Amino acid sequence: MAAPAIPATGRAIEVRASRGLWRDAMRRLLRNKPALLGLLFIGIFVFAAVFAPLIAPYGPLEGTLVQRMKPPGGAHLFGTDLQGRDELTRILYGAQVSLLAGVASVIMGLSIGGIAGALAGGLGGWVDSVLMRVVDVMLSIPGILLAIGIVAWLDRGLPQIMFAVAMTNAPIFARILRGSLLSLRNSDYVTAAQSIGAPPSRILLRHMLPNSLTALIVAATLALATAIIDVAGLGFLGLGPPDPRTPEWGTMLTDSTKFLRQAPWLIFLPGLAIVISAIGFNLLGDGLRESLDPRLKR
């Protein structure tokens, strides 16, 4: 019934297929140089975390006090720490802890915040008012302070750290999702969906949430950066994993501050690792913000 497009010359022309939104976004992301740099940093970080056991020259706990505080070079590329363990090895293993804690806490925060935000933005009314006042209170407490409180309350441990960091992120996600849903509620295409008789659940799932997703993806990427810093921060404040031998960047920083003059590389390397991974996620987040919005491309 539908004839193919016949050009004026009478020759049929292949109509270009749609590229699809995700492929389109990916194409734009790959053109974004800062985002590519971010991807490179994240790639190094993830590679280190995943392949630490294979590429690390030593075991994370392996070392003798005789070898302590060896400067970079020789058998230990980045030197050794206070207990004589290979610094590079511990940095690589530390990536495992940071990545695990960061990702887990963001997923947790995203779930808690997402549900709260969807309820507030989707239902409105008193539910919205109450949830948002809770969010206001949580946001009024500095994130690291909130995390310290939660860890102090729940005792030390990696799951507790993840939960604590998740709770600092959750209100941010809740607010972003709610704001996005509220603005979408008055958008023309939601009105259009109402006018064709779409039930509220369908409007929320088909029209509102998919369009809020980009904002959440961007926020989650940026939150990964802060989560890594927060986890390190807790470690730095002595609230890291209960086993003091666990290679964790924040704890490594604290341990080495006392020997800043004798072994500066011990503070430089974990710091660099934290900064590179955080910058990586920040750059990627900004790049995603630009490339995910189909409306930006005109």
Next chain:
Amino acid sequence: MTATAPVPAAVAAPARRRPPDNRLLSVEDLVVRFRTHEGAVHAVNGVSFELERGEALGLVGESGCGKSVTNLAIMRLLPKPAGRIEGGRVVFDGIDLVTLSEADMRDLRGKEIAMIFQDPMTSLNPVLTIEEQMVETIRAHRKASRAEARKRAIELLVMVGIPRPETRLKSYPHQFSGGMRQRVMIAMALALEPKLMIADEPTTALDVTIQAQVLELLRDLAEDRDTSLILITHDLGVVAGMTQRISVMYAGYIVETATTAELFENPSHPYTVGLLHSIPRLDEERAEALLPIEGTPPDQRRAPRGCPFAPRCAWRLEECWTDNPPLAPIDGSGRVITTGPDATHRIACHNPPTAEEAIAGRPLREGFVAAPPPDAVIQELVTRGAEEEPALLDEVVLMGPEGPESTAPSAGGLPIEPDDKP
């Protein structure tokens, strides 16, 4: 610098009928491009026009035709770093604005050339009162005490018809309605008695009765003083009552230029003819069927090739696809007057509609069929279009020689019964 008022004789071209010092602005072969991630956008592709002192020129066209960009280029306010003047000259009162230093240009803006925007809210500072903004503007360019400047501000507000100006001076921009804000904007534009005023869609954001108020004001002001006016709009109705000359722009080119009376009496470019037939007129006896221009404006990320209007044109010849016609007098004579009431009617067209065809809005010649794109053009569109410009390709591909809908609504290949209103 700008105090060098008399135009050096060398600037004015010889053998011009009018005295050279009567010419205020001349834009010569202006080319503006935007650099984006997606490649260069060919916004203005060699536009030339001139303006006399006291003359009102209308620049008409659709969004993206380059009318606003042309004027931002004159003001040197192109968005940086993407927008760049890539060629041509803009001579204002004997000074080449393209090469002028940024400091001198800043001095010129507001004082010699003022601009009125579509949305006054974006050009008024929301955190300063009108008084602060007006007094600051006046004192930035004139030696005046605060009290003198304030007195002048009140005079200006009276002139643009703002009631209770003394109290209104203390207001912030958001406390004015849209129409009143536009009046304030005009008052600020007039503050330094500029030689040239550029109004970019000054009434588009306003309701029609408020539009009438603002246009009336602009008309009165233009008559009272010898400020030149460039009025940029998409609305042919607005320029009809406001300007002495009109240039119609399409895809970064001027495609037709004439005195206002001549342009409406004898529209000669297919695009102008199309525009006039695609808007319903209030004064028609009975609603006549509209004859739309088919297709969509070209994607300007593509370097122009051929006549930019060819894909949508009912009069196109084969050469229109490959050869872009220059702006030339319709009577074929060589003599060109660029300004004033005797300005030459010029169009850029290989196959202009006749007077009868212009009235009918479509070609009347026996057996005439708009030329299909030559194979080379199709090939080019297919290879590039697949990645970069689906819209243009679709338009060309979908449009039969007679256009998809106006005469034979064979929408996308599906025959549909023609059905005209009786």
Next chain:
Amino acid sequence: MIDPNLGSVVASPTPAGVGSNEVDGAGRPLVEVDRLKVYFPITEGLVFERHIGDVQAVDGVTFSLRRGETLGLVGESGCGKSTTGRAIIRLYKPTEGSISFDGVDLTTLSGDQLRRMRRRMQMIFQDPYASLNPRMTAGGIIGEPLEIHGIGSGGERRERVRELLATVGLNPDFGERYPHEFSGGQRQRIGVARALALNPDLIVADEPISALDVSIQAQIINLLERLQGQFDLTYLFIAHDLSVVRHISDRIAVMYLGRIVELAPSRDLNTRPLHPYTVALLSAIPIPDPAIESRRRRIILKGDVPSPAAPPEGCRFHTRCWLREKLGNPERCVTEDPALRLIETGHEAACHFAEDVAGSVEQQQVVGRPASRPRSSTPVASPGDGAAAGDPAAVQQIPTA
């Protein structure tokens, strides 16, 4: 369309049938709106909201829509025209009054009943960029109404989407593309196709062309006109541009501050406006002809439209009315709210002094039509109306260029 003005010399204005006039034997109107009010509460407070007033967006509007006709609803921003349209398809709940659609009172419906009625009325939106979900394909958008109402199998729906795309002048293969891959005009066609999907009786078109480029507007107007004939549609065409509304509409209702101030066959409204606001509105629209522009009489209204949260007492237009000024500011305009009343055949106006508008120079010169041009029918003066008796003379006075 039958020109309702042909041979319409009426003995006396019939007060009966105000609002739902023009009974032409076609049976019951498709839509009857009766004293519709839509108020939006203004509230204060963060958790506990306090009601401090109302925006009277629509305040007592009565009109009807006959099957197959196009009723134009014009007015400036904030006059309540969009709210009226949205209330009819029940996007807003009316505060007061009734809307009956094919005999069923919509204001009492809810849930499934309302959803079933919605199949019969659809809407076209102003902004083709905002009204399509950017994360759905064109085919998904057009097919969604079918999906929601459970019409057809997947394959049948896909076929219907292809057919709809072709109907609105798009390539049927474009269904897989996303909105951002289309131009503004093409997107508006997608919006039209979505509205057509369920074969509705009524389409509310809310400023369907005002966001489009001039050269594209006519494409959409022609498309809407063609579809009306093809599918027997009734349109409520909402716009601010009287020249466009006049082109497409059979009758026009002019709104000002939540009220209909004039309702007339579109031709009559243009040639013989009877409300001073309509006269001003018409005179404010620029005509693309410098000769006509130079000889038109333009009525410049003073000031801005008052806030719909606090509309003026009496006639809502009295604060800006040129006629009131001309008549020496009669008190009646301030004290008494004029009702919409039938003044000529099928021509209603809400003005105490509508008879003074008839035949005035302001009315005659509003579109600057030259007297020399032949007129298919001279303005019809109602014989019962003394003020309008001098009409032909007034026509002669129009200055020629």
